[in-house]
Amino acid sequence: MTRSSTTRRRFLAALGAAGLGGLTGCTGIGALSNDSDVPTATPRSPPSGPADTAATVRPAPAQAASGLSPDTWIYNEGFPGPQLRVPEGDVLEVELANGLPRETTVHWHGVPVANPMDGVPGVTQQPAGPGESFTYRFRAEPAGTYFFHSHVGLQLDRGLLAPLIVEESDPHVEYDREYTVVLDDYLDGAPQPLYEGTDSGGRGPGMGGGGPGMGGMMGDRRPPYAALLANGRPPNDPQRLDVREGQRVRVRFINASSATYFRVRLGGHPMTVTHADGRPVDPVAVDSFRFGAGERYDVVVDATNPGTWELLATALNGRESPARALLSYDGGTSAPVSPSATGRELSYGDLVARTPIDGLDGSPDRTFDLTLSAGQSGWLIDGQAYPDADPLRIREGEHVRVTMRNRSPVVHPMHLHGHFFQVGNAVKDTVVVPGHMGTVTFDFLADNPGNWLFHCHNLYHLESGMARLIQYVE
Ligand code: C2O
Ligand code: CU
Secondary structure (H helix, E strand, O other): OHHHHHHHHHHHHHOOOHHHOOOOOOOOHHHOOOOOOOOEOOOOOOOOOOOOEEEEEOEEEOOHHHOOOOOOEEEOOEOOOOOEEEEOOOEEEEEEEOOOOOOEOOEEEOOOOOHHHOOOEOOOEOOEOOOOEEEEEEEOOOOEEEEEEOOOOOHHHHOOEEEEEEEOOOOOOOOOEEEEEEEEEEOOOOOOOOOOOHHHOOOOOOOOOOOOOOOOOOOOOOOOOOEEEEOOEOOOOOEEEEEOOOOEEEEEEEEOOOOOOEEEEEOOOOEEEEEEOOEEEEEEEEOEEEEOOOOEEEEEEEOOOOOEEEEEEEEOOOOOOOEEEEEEEOOOOOOOEOOOOOOOEOOHHHOOEOOOOOOOOOOOOEEEEEEEEEOOOOEEEOOEEOOEOOOEEEOOOOEEEEEEEEOOOOOEEEEEOOOOEEEOOEEEOEEEEOOOOOEEEEEEEOOOOOEEEEEEOOHHHHHOOOEEEEEEEO
8 A cells, every 4th residue: 555655665665765775875974964065063982981880782583482583682681680780870771682584773761862772773873683782881870770772773662672770879768678679561472563564444543533644543542552551560570679678669660562551559557759851850659650651750658558569550541450560578479459549649840950951041042842743644743754754953052942732632742752751840851741732831051962862652653754853953
């Protein structure tokens, strides 16, 4: 079908044509996206000198013995991949050794790395082919809860994800022990694009009944997930997070899903949110929080209520059983108690960053007013589907304001590479724009020259075009 092959071409173009066997005629990385006559700004260089911490990331298909689908691709034989931990300020060097039958990259979600280290194929690097490697190098700062994942096609939903923890030298809250909880939506087959081919009936993703751009039944299509997982474990085989009475536990939650908006609740205990997307906030006690793909929250929990308690992460936009873990005192085996359905839920307005971004006082130097909507064959920003979309051009030093207005009924977790932004009183790198004309404004300081992707972190929305390049020009 014509429409389908058009979409296919665009998808390949989104991979920087590398899917077609390389970038003929382009030798330098600067050539990858500098396709206009506007001179682009020179990116920062990665740190030089010896690395403080070195690691190797080996993506490969899952082995039969792992119990995972043979269509699952994983890092270092684990799912999720191994947690990379590094003290803040260290120079981290990570070799990507590609054991996949396809090309891949690693993106360090949330870390403001130098542009050539950002892992976006066709924008910041040529991907590593099968058997090839690529060395990433960056200073691990600021401290926080991050994750890393492939940025090629739909590989994130194949399993190529893992936590990255940059340890704080001086945390603003004390705690006795900590856990990381990676939440994911797990497919047991190879992911397929949702918005191309015949099954969309030639209608757009939001056109199930509401008319163009307004959305309808098809608006929140998700792949046929086999399960929602917490740290790679299905709900009927939950991990136990062991605590002792009197301890304070820090839990780092990562929404590493590709298409799931989670609501997280814990039985028997309030959760005190201490960090949003890794950045410290004034502690705020809640009973639940919601987060979109790409967002992270750290909480502390005071273990003052012995027993076995369920930690549940429910899909707000899906029907799978909630992802599940157990908070378990002293190895006890009492029947787990569920969280209550009610209570106080975190809202963005509750988040007050301990360290706001400097240089954003006063009015912005540049503003973008962007509409998020559904098109005929995918998801759009201001009516355009990436890569057939105009870059958003900015200059170094500018205070940039971005307003997003959501004309669809579906949430869009919008993520900016290379920068944190100020949204209300919070500092984040990913923010959910609610459906039905939800509007979010963020501000950032243009302090990291290069070409940066700004996109919806619903992988299927991204794949269908919901992205723009933010381009620094001279
Ligand atoms: Cu996790 Cu382009 O992002
Ligand atoms: Cu989206």
